[in-house]
Amino acid sequence: MSIAAGLREIVDRLNAPPLQMGFSSLVQFDELPPFSLLSIVNRILTILDPKHNVDMENERVEATYQRMVEFITILGYPSDHSQAFKECFVNGDKRVLHPLLYWLLVNLPALRERAYLARFLVNLEVPQDFMQDDNVAEMYGKYKELQSTFKATHSALQQQRDAATMPNELKRDIQQLSVEKDQLMMKIKAFKQRTAGDADFGTILDVTSKLRHEQEEEAQLADAYKQQRRQLERVEHLHLTASQRLQAMRQARADAEEKPQRMLEVIRAEVENNGARLEQMTAAHDVLCRELDAAEKQLNVPNIDEATLQDAEEKLADLHEEVESMESSLKSQLQAQAALDSKGGGLQVYRHQAQLLAKKHEALSKKVEAIETERNSAAFELEQLEADYEQRMGHRYLRREDFKDYAATLRDKTKKFKLAKSEVQSLRSEGSILKRTEQLLEERLAEAQQGLREVEEKFGVVGHDHLESRLMEASEAKSAADARKGSQMEALSEVVTKINFMLREKKNELAPRIKVLRAKREELAEAEGVYLTKRTEYEAVEADLNREVMQRRSVTDKLLEETESLRSRADEIELKIIATESLVARGERERQCLEGRSRFSDEHPTLSAAYTAKIRELEQTCQTLKLQQKDVSNSLDRRVHQKQLFERLNRLLEVHSGTQM
Structure with a gap:
């Protein structure tokens, strides 16, 4: 760009x-x-x-x-x-x-x-030094959890927006499906009419349906085989992971025999992990408790439900009916009053009643307006509260039944949290016991290792015990892995054998149907041969006809070209005839003018005289222009010199006027 x-x-x-x-x-x-x-x-x-x-x-x-x-x-x-x-x-x-x-x-x-x-x-970057504080680390963990929740919510909202279907599109799809349904029904009807006279059609249809059913079963078996294969791969992966963990634990145990501090570090890491899990669960429990308190406060707010709105609407309808009845009675009384006025008697009483009814009607109208205003404000307040709740809590307002389900779920989570908390406490107590046991074992191990070193140094076989224990562990691990691998391979071979046996059974069941299909294929091949023969004959006849049509078309094109050339020649001759006729007419008119029977124009008697006068006029104009050109060329130098003199005089006058100023 x-x-x-x-x-x-x-x-x-x-x-x-x-x-x-x-x-x-x-x-x-x-x-x-x-x-x-x-x-x-x-x-x-x-x-x-x-x-x-x-x-x-x-x-x-x-x-x-x-x-x-x-x-x-x-x-x-x-x-x-x-x-x-x-x-x-x-x-x-x-x-x-x-x-x-x-x-x-x-x-x-x-x-x-x-x-x-x-x-x-x-991401909010927090220095690693601040992360050593437990409160800061807890707040940062909550911050990351909220970020992940926001990501999931936004993704779900975007998916809902993308997957939302407009009603017009649904109507259009329904109409299209109905049209396709009608077309399919017509096709099915036509197909039934075509196959009504075929006696073997039912047998062929049954055979093909059974074949399709068997093919579907075969596809399902293939999918089951693939699924079992994936499960086997998953189990092998889990086995490999468990083997690696076992090897790592044995390595840690072996290191602990040399360095007891290693086992202590592993136990401390487990305790720290359990503590972190406890803190996370405590934070989640606090969040759930806060949400529960907010929900209870929201439920305690006196909201206007559907029943209250329905009652208000019914009262409003009753008031409207009462107002209408009073208006009708007022009209009747006014009419009666007008009749009495016309008669001239008893007007004061009816006027007083009419005033009372008018005041009552006005009071009821104000009451109706107040009720309508209250209903509208209550509905608006309800919508505003629901919107504030949805904006603050991230989801729509829960009804009483939904909140009961939510409270039950929250109680289950609280129960699980308490169980986990008790487990963590028991783990902590066991950890303290293990720490003391570890200290005692470390002391005994140090004494035993010191005695073993003295014996090994004495006999010259330093490290023999440690090496022998590692060799025994490695051989045990290898034998266990070989045994598991053998059992898995046997199970896999059994599965493959079952699948092959099922495939052979299915092939035997499908053999008669395959024979029928082969016979049908042979019939189809014969029909295709007849079709190809007829098609070859048709193509030969079509080629002969096309060749003859091309010859006739070429002859027609040549004749059309000749006709077009003759037509253009005739048009040219016709134009020449028109031009010649115009010349003949002009000559005839000139002859009449020369004979004196007519005049070419008022100024000239004949065309030749008009041309002669025009030529003479042009010659005179040419001579005049030549004289003017000669005069201009002769006076050019003199006039140029005169112009230069005037320009010099003008400059002198300007200089003179400038010096005087």
């Missing part, structure tokens, strides 16, 4: 929502000062993340660069962040800011989602 096209794209996107900066031309944008360019970049970054809404005039240049570059790096802008890039960025160089603006504006929708995810998923 050219530079002008890139600038045009930038200006168009800056003038469009949500920026709407109103640049009238590319020149206006290109003449912006460096600080204005940086302000535009900061405004775009503010759209992506509101924390960039700062006053750049009061911000240090280094802080501005650090803030913007960190954010565009998170967004994925490709840059080297060298010293030259920093200087150009700080100084507002167009070579750096224009590509950045183009990238931000073109990818703005995608960058919005990336900036939204970055607010929650950018």
Whole structure:
């Protein structure tokens, strides 16, 4: 893309929502000062993340660069962040800011989602020294758990959005499926009509259906074989992993015989792991308890349920009916009052009743309006509370039945947590006992090893006991592994034998059907031979006919070309005839003019006289122009000299006037 096209794209996107900066031309944008360019970049970054809404005039240049570059790096802008890039960025160089603006504006929708995810998923770097604190480590673990929860929730939401199907699409799919259903029904009906007279069709259909069933069973057996093979590979992998762990434990035990500190470190690592698990479970339990407390508080809030709304609507309907009845009675009374007025008697009583009814009607109307307002406010409050709950808790408001299920699940988790906590406490007590036992064993082991070293040094066989124990352990491990491998190979061979036996049985069952299929294939081959013979004859006849058609077509094309040439020749002759006739008509008119029977025009009697007068006029004009040309050529030098004299005189007058001023 050219530079002008890139600038045009930038200006168009800056003038469009949500920026709407109103640049009238590319020149206006290109003449912006460096600080204005940086302000535009900061405004775009503010759209992506509101924390960039700062006053750049009061911000240090280094802080501005650090803030913007960190954010565009998170967004994925490709840059080297060298010293030259920093200087150009700080100084507002167009070579750096224009590509950045183009990238931000073109990818703005995608960058919005990336900036939204970055607010929650950018890793918070904590120094390793601070991680030694248990509280900091616990908080950091909770932070990572929340990040993983956010990732899973966002992925699930995106999948739901992508998998959501519009009702119009569903209707269109249903209509298409109904059309396809009708077509299939018509095809099935036509197929049944075609095969109604075939007596062997039912037998062939049964055989083919059984064959398809056997093929499906064979495919299922193949899938089962693959699944068993994968399970075998998984078991072998688990066996290999267990063997490696066993070897590592034996190595640790062997090292512990030489260095008891190694076994102590292993036990301490296990205790630390159990403690970490306990802390994680405690944190999860605290989170669940807080969620339970918040849910209980939310449930204790007096909410307006569907029954309350239904009662309010029923009351409102009753009030409407009462108002309508009162209005009808009021109208009847007013009519009666009008009748009495016309008669002139008993008006005061009815007027008083009408006023009372009007006041009562007004009071009821106000009451109805108040009830409607209360209902609307209650519905709005209910929606707002549900929205706040969903925004704060991350899921929709739980009904009483859902909350009961949630509470039961939470009680189960609490019970499991208590069991795990008791197990951890028992493990801690066992760990303390093991530590004391370990100390005693270390003391005894040190004494035994010291005595063994003295004996080995005495007889000259230092390290013999340790080497012999390691050889025995290695031989035992090898024999156990060989035994497991042999049993697994035997099981695998049994499975393969069963599969082969089942395949042979299926082949024997399918042998008669295969014979029938072979006979059908032979019939099909014979039919194909007849078809190929007929097709060859048809192609030969078609080739002869095509050859004859081509010959006739070539003859027709030649005749058409000759006809076209003759037609063009006739048109040419016709045009010549028209021209000759016009010349003859002109000659006839000239002859009549010469004989005196008519005149060519008012000025000239004949055409020849008109041509002669025109020629004479042109000759006179030519002579006049020649005389004028001669006059101009003779007076050219004199007039040029005169012009030069006038120009000199004009300059002298200008100089003279300038000296006088």
